[in-house]
Amino acid sequence: MEMKATEQNRRRFFDYLFTLFIVVSLNFALPRLMPGDPFLYLSGDHGEEIARFSTDQIDAYRHQYGLDKPWPAQYAASLFALLRGDLGYSIYYNKEVSTILLNRLPWTLLLVLSAVFFSTVIGCLLGSLSASFRGKALDRLLYPLMIAVAEIPAFLLGLMLLFFLAAGLRLFPLSGAMTHFAGTAGFWHTFVDIAHHAFLPVLTLTMVRTGAMYLLARNAMTTVLARDYVRTARAKGLSTARILARHSLRNAMVPIVTRVFLSLGGLVGGAILVENVFAYPGLGRLMRESVLVHDYPMIQGIFLLVTGAVLSANFLADCIYRRLDPRIGLSTEVQP
Amino acid sequence: MTTKRLLLFSLLLFLVAACDREPSERPKAQDSTQKCGAAPLVIRLEGGDWGYPSPFAHYPRGPGGFKMALIFDSLLERDEKGLIPWLAEDYTIQENGLVYRFKIRKNVRWQDGKPLTPEDVAFSFKYADRHAATWSYIHESVQEVSADGDTVMVRLKEPLALMLDSLGRTRIIPKHIWEKVERPKEFTTPEATIGCGPYLLTEYSKEHGTYRFQANKDYWGPKPRIDSIEFVPVSEPILAYENGELDMIAVTPDLLPRFTADPANKIVRNPAFWGYRLLLNQKDLELLRDVRVRRALVYAINRSELVEKIERGAGVPGSLGILPPDHIMAVGDIRQYPFDPAAARTLLEEAGLHATGGEALRLLPSGEKVSMELLCSGQEVRMAELLRQWLAEVGIEITIRSVDGKTRDDRVRRQAYQLAIIGHGGWGGDAGYLVSHLVGDVFTQDASPSASGTAGLVNPELLGLLVQQNVEVDPEKRRQLIGEIQRKAAELVPEIPLYYTAGRTMYRPAKYDGWINMFDHHSLQHSKLSYLERTGPAAIRR
Numbered sequence: 080m081e082m083k084a085t086e087q088n089r090r091r092f093f094d095y096l097f098t099l100f101i102v103v104s105l106n107f108a109l110p111r112l113m114p115g116d117p118f119l120y121l122s123g124d125h126g127e128e129i130a131r132f133s134t135d136q137i138d139a140y141r142h143q144y145g146l147d148k149p150w151p152a153q154y155a156a157s158l159f160a161l162l163r164g165d166l167g168y169s170i171y172y173n174k175e176v177s178t179i180l181l182n183r184l185p186w187t188l189l190l191v192l193s194a195v196f197f198s199t200v201i202g203c204l205l206g207s208l209s210a211s212f213r214g215k216a217l218d219r220l221l222y223p224l225m226i227a228v229a230e231i232p233a234f235l236l237g238l239m240l241l242f243f244l245a246a247g248l249r250l251f252p253l254s255g256a257m258t259h260f261a262g263t264a265g266f267w268h269t270f271v272d273i274a275h276h277a278f279l280p281v282l283t284l285t286m287v288r289t290g291a292m293y294l295l296a297r298n299a300m301t302t303v304l305a306r307d308y309v310r311t312a313r314a315k316g317l318s319t320a321r322i323l324a325r326h327s328l329r330n331a332m333v334p335i336v337t338r339v340f341l342s343l344g345g346l347v348g349g350a351i352l353v354e355n356v357f358a359y360p361g362l363g364r365l366m367r368e369s370v371l372v373h374d375y376p377m378i379q380g381i382f383l384l385v386t387g388a389v390l391s392a393n394f395l396a397d398c399i400y401r402r403l404d405p406r407i408g409l410s411t412e413v414q415p
Numbered sequence: 416m417t418t419k420r421l422l423l424f425s426l427l428l429f430l431v432a433a434c435d436r437e438p439s440e441r442p443k444a445q446d447s448t449q450k451c452g453a454a455p456l457v458i459r460l461e462g463g464d465w466g467y468p469s470p471f472a473h474y475p476r477g478p479g480g481f482k483m484a485l486i487f488d489s490l491l492e493r494d495e496k497g498l499i500p501w502l503a504e505d506y507t508i509q510e511n512g513l514v515y516r517f518k519i520r521k522n523v524r525w526q527d528g529k530p531l532t533p534e535d536v537a538f539s540f541k542y543a544d545r546h547a548a549t550w551s552y553i554h555e556s557v558q559e560v561s562a563d564g565d566t567v568m569v570r571l572k573e574p575l576a577l578m579l580d581s582l583g584r585t586r587i588i589p590k591h592i593w594e595k596v597e598r599p600k601e602f603t604t605p606e607a608t609i610g611c612g613p614y615l616l617t618e619y620s621k622e623h624g625t626y627r628f629q630a631n632k633d634y635w636g637p638k639p640r641i642d643s644i645e646f647v648p649v650s651e652p653i654l655a656y657e658n659g660e661l662d663m664i665a666v667t668p669d670l671l672p673r674f675t676a677d678p679a680n681k682i683v684r685n686p687a688f689w690g691y692r693l694l695l696n697q698k699d700l701e702l703l704r705d706v707r708v709r710r711a712l713v714y715a716i717n718r719s720e721l722v723e724k725i726e727r728g729a730g731v732p733g734s735l736g737i738l739p740p741d742h743i744m745a746v747g748d749i750r751q752y753p754f755d756p757a758a759a760r761t762l763l764e765e766a767g768l769h770a771t772g773g774e775a776l777r778l779l780p781s782g783e784k785v786s787m788e789l790l791c792s793g794q795e796v797r798m799a800e801l802l803r804q805w806l807a808e809v810g811i812e813i814t815i816r817s818v819d820g821k822t823r824d825d826r827v828r829r830q831a832y833q834l835a836i837i838g839h840g841g842w843g844g845d846a847g848y849l850v851s852h853l854v855g856d857v858f859t860q861d862a863s864p865s866a867s868g869t870a871g872l873v874n875p876e877l878l879g880l881l882v883q884q885n886v887e888v889d890p891e892k893r894r895q896l897i898g899e900i901q902r903k904a905a906e907l908v909p910e911i912p913l914y915y916t917a918g919r920t921m922y923r924p925a926k927y928d929g930w931i932n933m934f935d936h937h938s939l940q941h942s943k944l945s946y947l948e949r950t951g952p953a954a955i956r957r
Binding site for chain 1: 820840
């Protein structure tokens, strides 16, 4: 039994490694398959200036960034660099890819983690309430309301909040992640400032995500609440709150945990629309822009990060599943 | 249980934090009018990351270069009318345009206190020739540069009229900092932004897209009028302007009525120097080699309506002389092409493309229908649709091929298209760009927007004129040649400029009213003179 578990863990580890390798290779190849290259600028966006380079200068830059070497050589070089933990140097942004990512990651993390957290808590809470009052007035009010909110596109919701709460009532700042050029402020002041700026983006993301969480929780709870052991608990005379919290929620947790980790995996891309609406310095905008300008090392770096996020979210989900429901770990072992 | 309480508490905290701020903390819009001895004048403009503002590290696209130009001066500057002496007090052009001599201003200091010498200027040219500076176009043209006394001499490999502009715009960098730098594009330490210009960079954040510039107290030239310029991230510029968080924004036509009535706002139409061209590939499509067919295309396309429908009026219809009407060298007496489908039909008939038996489409003599593929990027699909409709009315079938921007650029560069729509800026620049516009594939090794044009144009007379103006250093003679080229181009229709955009810019004159447009550019906030007193070398010219 012990042996089997290690064997299985090792297999799983190699599975992850193999997936990572495939993704890294795709990350290398896909940007280079796009037509054009990082130094080709013929057209500009509306009203935008573009600097010109001669073909000689472009060749010099291609040489500097190693883009003149054949693909296999570039591929090998990028793999070796990656093994050393070097993500390369961004052609467009003129900085190490890892530094750019590290400077932006906290902002995206702040938005997405808070949104996932709040939407999960609120969704589960309302979902459980709805399930336990199924068919009653509360449920009949919540159900359509949550579906309606979940169906509003994130950017539209963001714009509405921006218009009414930030521009109209002036409760929140219009854009950005913090107040700039305000001079040095204490830790507490900075903290409040950042929370103040993050409020609307987080609210938008939370509102958009809560609906799905609510439906999931409601479904799971409804199933669980119909089980015999819940009826037993009721028969014992336990309060509704206790039945929900101690006897049902944990059993209804598995699909919810899956959803939470799926959301975490989609960390980078998830907030892109909201980041755009609020001019928030996250990774989503960076991803979009680096694809537009064909910044190969940057694209590779971001997608590697995305891959890492998805894989580790999967891995964590795997582990937590087994703790939540010991049968999951066992079930594979029962197989002949 | 404790975790739940903690959670509830933090949520509450968040709400309190969100609500306890008073709107009074916001920057005020109206009350900071600059009076003598009043509070420092701070101007806030729309930010966004356009790269570290050194001459080599700002991004090749977008307005990063104009931020860089606040820190770095060049030999010549631009005012409303043309080039003006700046770091060069004076210049002469000798040996039929082969030699340029610039007399370098004295008593100029770098922002680190060291003096600027002619040696620095010579170094800057050599450096820009060796490394691709994003805004210097002197590459491959310079034979020799030397500093002698207070003069810098530049000898070209061959005369080139637009070199005055190119040399004049090249940023002058301190030798003592850059001589050790081998990879200038990656040199982004604070030293990289030491220039001799009117502003110092005091803050820059890549991820937030913020820049802060502070007036250089020791500036050699006209005094900076604005104490600090702050570029901040903006979600909705209009809302930010109304809230007083921004001092200047672009206004779209549909929002104009909301602001025109209020005298606190001043609205200015930008010169139309950003345009869309319809490229005609004569190499690929034999049909297009017939000038009657090309003229028919112009008659069939309603360029004024393009401006109305796509830009809602904020633009100027394309001129077949290629230079936009706002260009300082544009001439008016060129062949005009009003929207006239009947004239288009007549021309196509003359060219032997007939529509038989009530068919909508015309046929080639070989019996095939007249059909062309129109390449555009996703952003120009609406425009392409309009062109398709208009051309269908005169019997030409258009298939629209919409791809992403880079793919379109790539195919245009490889001349793998029949018709293509491409949009770019720089139409206000030195008229020498006509060479690469018209015969770019023959002449330049340039991968620039304008060098993307007009595959397969063969016309000895036009070619002759283009070569002549290329080496003509007498401004008046050159002006005449450029005029002649525009007339010729309007006759030959090598390409069809569709329209030039002319947006509106709005600001509050009560706060600051020093904004001007450079003669060759469309943005008030990009002009260095917008931030300076109009005295000395920057004095207003009559």
